[in-house]
Amino acid sequence: MNKPSSVSADNASSKVTRKVSVAIIGAGTAGQNAFRQASKMFDDVVIINEGFWTTTCIAVGCMPSKLLIAAADRAHDANHSTEFGIHTTTQIDGKQVMQRVRDERSHFASYIKKQVDSWPDDKKIAGHAHINEQGLIEVNDELIEASQIIVATGSSPFIPEGWADKLGDTLLTSNTVFELADLPKSxxxxxxxxxxxxxxxAFKRLGVDVTLFNREKRVAGLKDDDINNKAIDCLSSQLTMHLGSKINEVGHNTIENEGTAAFIDYEDSAGELQQWQGEYVLVATGRRNNIKQLGIEHLGVELDDKNRPKDLSKKTGQIGDLNVYIVGDANAHIPLLHVASDEGYSAGSMVCKNNEDAYIRPPAIPFSIVFCSPQIVNVGKSLPEIQQDPDLKYVVGSVSFDNQGRSRVMGVNCGLLHIYGCKKTDRVLGASMVGPDAEYIGHILATAITNDLSVKDLLNTPFYHPTILEGLRTALQDVQHKMEIPYQFHDTQENNF
Structure with a gap:
């Protein structure tokens, strides 16, 4: 295997300040797991990090967003209980809402900080790493030669060119929105x-005047048209959405006696010119990996036109036969925490001398959850992926949650589940869903795919009554009905009443 550093020992000896077996660049979820694994074998491991020493999930991602959603759900339930005969009014303290988000985030971060603080100081370097033409890592006043390099530099919010200047202080991203002292007005x-x-x-449920824009007439990247349309139907009842709109210009103006206001000039889905004006613009157009300025090409790594590394092992993050591993959000493979965790663990095991016996976690199947209400889940292969395989015979099992027993009892009866089943193997190929308890149904289906369980196996498990999960059984039964040799299941009440 090729070493990342191409400089000879003689030429580098007068410059190199430290030689290490493994250098890890980035201390997020993937980097921390890689560091822990590599440290089990090597004493001369170094981890280099710029910015906060926690994780994207804790600092600006999963946890603060779920804290905000938790507050929003409490407010929504309090304000929308008249159908149950419960009449109430709420007062939302925006400052307290945002302060709790930050306080609880700090609580979660304290556990990561405690772990990082336990690492030896001489193995931690705070600073910006750059790989020079000789394949050496430049950071602060050090020049480090590493036998193996693990890149785990994470990702950052993508901001369209010029928008930062045009929007100024009215621009928010997922990296900055949780720093607001109070809830915005719009x-x-x-x-x-x-x-x-x-x-x-979440902000809408907390009383903020929210307008959502998207270029496509799709939400959550849904690729099953029926699920997408149902998601739009469920969400549009409580959220103003301009889907299929085209943004022509953004900016901000100073309004006398009112301060600064942002504006968006756009074409709606009918082609009519419109303008939105309000307090802030939250740009949520995705995230991009942070490896462009790292100098990764000096290690022999090639990137495609979207800065994704070529010749990437999805199991370990290794690049070809190089002693270079790119893991987590940095490789732009599947930017989810559980994937980053597994990739960091596997890469940290691979760099060890006994890597033939290293425990390499298998690649996670595609599995995503959007924690809106109703929730949106995608598991396994998407419908277009299945349809593109001419040899794959499949059926689609379906269930609506609009009249599903427990969903109606709870007043959360809006949703649709599609399960894609393979006729030949009786296995679940994938699923897409919008609806209540989707996160749990998604986990069950992900477990089934991971453990190669058949649809028959799933139907042979108990489904307690009355639960929302009974809807999963109905969809699985629909899969079996459409198979060439249907499975004879026990009589059940299809409506789960």
């Missing part, structure tokens, strides 16, 4: 992916 959210949907709905 907010435009650009992008209807997972981040945009979650934050748009």
């Amino acid at each position: 907010l435009a959210v650009i992008g209807a992916g997972s981040i945009g949907l979650e934050l748009a709905q």
